Amino acid sequence: MKSFAEYEVLAAAAHGHMCAGQILGLRLAVLGCRLLGIADPAGADRKRLVTYVEIDRCATDAIPVVTGCRMGKRALKFRDFGKVAATFCDLESGRAVRVIARESSKQKAREMYPEIADKNQQQMRAYRDMADEDLFAHQWVRVRVEPQDLPGFKGPRVVCAECGEGINFKREVVREDGSTLCRACAGERYYEVLPSFEPE
Ligand SMILES: [Zn+2]
Ligand SMILES: [Zn+2]
Secondary structure (H helix, E strand, O other), X not given: OOOHHHHHHHHHHHHOOOOXXXXXXXXXXXXXXXXXXXOOOOOOOOOOEEEEEOOOOHHHHHHHHHXXXXXXXXXXXXXXXXXXXXXXXXOOOOOEEEEEEOOOHHHHHHHHOOOOOOHHHHHHHHHHHOOHHHHEEEEEEOOOOOHHXXXXXXXXXXXXXXXXXXXXXXXXXXXXXXXXXXXXXXXXXXXXXXXXXXXX
């Protein structure tokens, strides 16, 4: 693993700025890897890890900097629970650990560095220095990573009977009448199709 200072430089570049969330995300990922005994997550051990993140905020961007797990490699999964937490799954041993940022860490940062007025600066400083136990809680968990969710899964690509769009990774829905639909046509659409128009 790299030094924390090196990770900070990489995180700032990936995220666009340095912030308390980057420090928190880096520390969270370092702890997750350490608990699993994964020494070189982005190198020699890069095929061992799948990470589930639970929020789309600053800290999440820092996690792949340490783990090497990226969404485009199918090794980073997003479950939108709105929590600063992530679960690290070791595919080799089958072990998984969920690491959660403690609610008390902001208060602790105020107590550690009351002289720093700027909240972000105060938290950055404190999150660098705080003990793991003060920043995080963790729990050992079991995650059933389905074969179609694993990096490298090869499976048939099917076509939606309604919209004709291709569907990968077994994300299709088979109805009682046997027809195969995409999740959008099956009722999970997050968008509404508008009548086509030409912008002026
Ligand atoms: Zn940020
Ligand atoms: Zn469809």
